[in-house]
Amino acid sequence: MLKAASIVPGAMEHMSELFRKLAVLQRSGVFSMARPDEGLRALRAVRQLGPVAGAVQTSARRAPRDIALHDERGELTYQQLDLKSNALARALAARGVGCGTVIAALCRDHRGLVLTMLASGKLGARLLLMNTGFGGGQLADVARREGVRALVYDEEFTQLLAEVDGTVDRYLAWVDDDSAAATTDTEKLDELIASTADRPVPIPAKPGGFVLLTSGTTGSPKGAPRPKLSGLDSAQFLDRIPLRTGMRTYVAAPLFHGTGLSIFILSLALGSQVILRRRFDPESALRLIAERRCTTLVVVPTMLQRMVDLGADVLGRYDTSSLEVVFAAGSAISPDLGNRVLDTFGEVLYNFYGSTEVACLAVATPSDWRTAPGTAGRPPVGCRLALYDDAGQPITEPNVTGRIFGGSALxxxxxxxxxxxxxxxGLLSSGDVGHFDERGLLFVDGRDDEMIVSGGENVFPAEVENLIAERPDVLEAAVIGVPDPDFGQRLKAFVVPAEGAQLAAADITDEVKAKLARYKAPRDVVFLAELPRNATGKLLRNKLADSG
Structure with a gap:
């Protein structure tokens, strides 16, 4: 009896979570109780082909003529995406790609990358998404370690591939029309598709999958395979973010990163139109939102920073009232930046907190942000979140900093x-430290390895950075610890002034001393034109020490 009693609560909790997930999927339009057969067919397609190919195949069956993708070369319907990816899958299969083959993609955001995702899913291949900001040595190391058999790349990255093993098959995904590469012997995806039949491809014996890469800012990038999805797991993204069928989603964040990839996949599952551009420009992004009447914008925080920094005159030229969701992830959003985004675009900011390894940890809705600027929010359905001290004991009381751990099916x-x-x-370390407030909202205080110990006092840079960035004459700031003979470490601030601002180091140090403990005040201040960041907008603190 004791054993049965111990099982029932867990089973009940599992069933409750299952029903919550189904309710979320029904609300967004992924699953319809009126047509459960269609929902089950969609879930089966995801299990067999993976999330991208499964979603496109499902949407192509439901609404073949709906626009699926818009990039610099125009529009593609769901049916066109499905047929073209059939042809590409058949062409790659004829060249030896199949179940378990590792395909690497070094591409910006465009149809060539999307078709590669689809074809790899239909073949049961494993797709390795390469970071377009990596150097040649990093690319070669990763390709060798991951056993890459085929490499799909954009023409602009040709020189980076010099160190990649010559036995790796190569295919061009994007070639500029006036480029010399237009006549190269390297096979091009467009040519493979045009010369191959687009009949349906047999279901692979085993599904493939995605491998995302860590940023590599502290060493060689590590491969983090994404688990096989059940189809229900997308509920964790949809629970606190009001995405639904038929939206128009501009994915400005790179697809090789979890931020862009997750919402890209969800948008396809919802039968939405996805807008991609190979490069991000803040004013061009505003123009695109206005012209395409985008309802969702997917960005990393530096993109938001660049957009709101354009100023009222430029922002006022474009009608962005169609936006319902601004999904931001990849790095921390300062309270000042988040407030400015809400003031500019309305109550649309959804601050997503996660990692390459853990996936989703928490989401802050616009209401959460207005209540507590800077918050990372709460965990959605299917996600667990907890804080632990250095001894591994759980922290439950508010306003006590601990190490952040989380878990989910993803x-x-x-x-x-x-x-x-x-x-x-059973929970994974995020590598961050943070605290809950009295309402249970999570705040991320910084990276565990970024804590600065100055004169025996612990300082997390984010608190100081956020305070400095609140100044109207400052665009952004970063703080690091540097060696000090008396205190072990001292704080050094790097500040990007607003255009036309006349700032002195004392303005910064006096501001911090007036509002925070004196040991948190930087003793050195360096003014920069911009902060060093990688392709996903993550701050490269290791490069700051060489900046002056």
């Missing part, structure tokens, strides 16, 4: 090289 099971993240109670 969390990875380990890096491709066999290493893993620390686990406690």
């Amino acid at each position: 969390a990875f099971q380990g890096y491709t090289d066999g290493r893993n993240k620390e686990r406690i109670d």
Whole structure:
């Protein structure tokens, strides 16, 4: 009896979560109780082909003529995407690509990358999404470690591939019309598709999958395979973010990163129109939102920063009232930036907190942000979130900083090289530290390894950075610890002034001393034109020490 009693609560909790997920999927339009057969067919397609190919195949069956994709070369319907990816899958299969083959994609955001995703899913291949900001040595190391058999790339990255093993098959995904590469012997995706039949492709014996890469800012990029999806797991993104069928989603964030990829996949599952551009420009983004009447914008925070920094005159030229969701992730959003985004675009900011390894941890809605600017929000359905102290004991009281751990069905099971993240109670370390407030809202205080110990006092840079960035004459700021003979470490601030601002170092140090403990005040201040960041907008603190 005791054993049965111990099982029932867990089973009941599992069933409750299942029904919550189904309710979320029904609300968004992914699953319809009126046509459960269609929903089950869609879930089966995802299990067999993966999230991208499964979603496109489902949407092509439901609404073949609906616009699926818009890039610099125009529009493609769901039916066209499905047929073209059939042809590409058949062409790659004829060249030896099949179940378990590792295909690497080094591409910006455009139809060539999307078709590669679809074809790899239909073949059961494993798609490795390469970061377009990596150097040639990093690319070669990753390709060798991951066992890459075929490489799909954009023409502009040709020189980066010099160190990649010559036995790796190569295919061009994007070639500028006036480029010399237009006449190269390297096979091009467009030519493969045009010369191959677009009949349906047999279901692979085993589904393939995606491998995302860590940023590589502290060493060689690590491969983080995404787990196979059940189809229900997308509920964790839809629970606190009001995406639904038929929206128009501009994915400005790169698709090789989890931020862009997750909402891209969801948009296809919802039968929405996805807008992609190979490069981001803040004013061009505003123009595109106005022209395409985009309802969703997917960005990393630096993109938002560049947009709102354009100023009222430029922002006022474009009608962005169609926006219902601004989905931001990839790095922290300062309270000042988040407030400016809400003031500019309305109550549309959804601050997503997660990692390559853990996937989703928490989401802050516009209401959460207005209540507590800077918050990362709460965990959605299917996600667990907890804080632990250095001894591994849970922290439950508010306003006590601890290490952030989380878990969900989308969390990875380990890096491709066999290493893993620390686990406690089945939850993965995010590598961050943070605290809950009295309402249960999460705040991320910083990276665990970024804590500065100055004169025996612990300082997390984010608090100081956010305070400095609140000044109207400052665009953004970063703080690091540098060696000090008396205090062990001292704080050094790097500040990007607003255009026309006349700032002195004392303005910054006096501001911090007036509002925070004196030991949190930077003793050195360096003014820069911009902060060093990688392709996803993540701050490269290791480069700041060389900036002056």
